[in-house]
Amino acid sequence: DAGITQSPRHKVTETGTPVTLRCHQTENHRYMYWYRQDPGHGLRLIHYSYGVKDTDKGEVSDGYSVSRSKTEDFLLTLESATSSQTSVYFCATQDGPGQRYEQYFGPGTRLTVT
Amino acid sequence: GENVEQHPSTLSVQEGDSAVIKCTYSDSASNYFPWYKQELGKRPQLIIDIRSNVGEKKDQRIAVTLNKTAKHFSLHITETQPEDSAVYFCAASILGNQFYFGTGTSLTVIP
Numbered sequence: 001d002a003g004i005t006q007s008p009r010h011k012v013t014e015t016g017t018p019v020t021l022r023c024h025q026t027e028n029h030r031y032m033y034w035y036r037q038d039p040g041h042g043l044r045l046i047h048y049s050y051g052v053k054d055t056d057k058g059e060v061s062d063g064y065s066v067s068r069s070k071t072e073d074f075l076l077t078l079e080s081a082t083s084s085q086t087s088v089y090f091c092a093t094q095d096g097p098g099q100r101y102e103q104y105f106g107p108g109t110r111l112t113v114t
Numbered sequence: 115g116e117n118v119e120q121h122p123s124t125l126s127v128q129e130g131d132s133a134v135i136k137c138t139y140s141d142s143a144s145n146y147f148p149w150y151k152q153e154l155g156k157r158p159q160l161i162i163d164i165r166s167n168v169g170e171k172k173d174q175r176i177a178v179t180l181n182k183t184a185k186h187f188s189l190h191i192t193e194t195q196p197e198d199s200a201v202y203f204c205a206a207s208i209l210g211n212q213f214y215f216g217t218g219t220s221l222t223v224i225p
Contacts, residue, residue: 033213042120042203042215043158058212059115090157094210101146101165101210105157 003027004106006091012112019078021109023091031094032074033103034058034066036087043090049074050096081113116141118206120216127194128224135219137204138186144206147187148213149178152201161202162189194223 003026013019023032034046035058045058047066055066063085065077078085091106117140127133137147145166150158164171164178164187171178175194180187191198204216 040217042217043205043213044215045212048212096210099210101207102148102160102163103213104160105150107157 004091004093004104006089006106006109008109009107010110012114013081014114015082016080019081019111021076021089021091021111023074023076023093023106025072025074025091025093025106027093027095027104028071029093029104030071030096032068033092033094034064034074034076035090035092036060036085037090037108038087046076046089078111081111083113085111086113087111115212116144116206116208116214118204118214118216120204120219122219123217124220124222126222126224129194129196131194133191133194133198133221133223135189135202135204135221136186137188137206137216138184139206139214140185141206141208142182142185143208146207146210147178147180148205148207149176149189150203150205152203152218154200158203191221194221196223196225199223 035043049068092103148163
């Protein structure tokens with residue numbers, strides 16, 4: 001658990017403001033993921049990264065962007081936050097498909113957009 | 115894409131009884147099926163997983179079974195304890211690529 005951290009852990013922001021969430025890992029895992037968790041929907045993939053500067057979209061990517069400039073950091077940006085983006089956001093890491101399949105989750109960030 | 119359905123959404127059992135949670139998937143190419151446990155306010159934790167080359171896997175009181183023909187897999191918890199109370203999520207994946215999660219089962223173990 002100590003190998004994956006997220007910041008901030010809680011954030012309240014206003015509609016229309018930009019927000020950046022950070023995921024930091026010390027596992028040296030190649031793959032990193034951003035999910036959102038909402039009641040009745042489980043965990044849904046927003047974006048993922050398969051290496052430094054290599055990212056791709058998930059099933060709910062609209063309104064989000066990501067960046068990965070270092071192996072250990074994966075940033076999620078909401079360019080202009082909306083109330084529908086109020087959620088709990090989880091980062092996950094994975095050694096890499098084809099090697100070890102397991103994904104390990106960070107502690108989560110609770111984001112409220114007012 | 116893959117579609118994973120999970121049932122039931124809520125489950126209450128008496129302490130010591132067994133609990134079973136079922137998931138179905140749509141993509142026959144899926145071959146990796148993990149189960150996560152999430153306690154209130156905590157992160158999802160991997161508790162057991164199974165690959166399509168085996169039909170059953172056990173780890174102490176928990177087991178997972180897989181029926182590839184019917185495209186469903188199940189989590190079995192025996193001798194339930196109050197600390198088993200949590201939300202459980204199943205997921206399906208092809209070779210560890212993009213995970214598709216079920217909507218979760220809230221398990222309550224009544225002492």
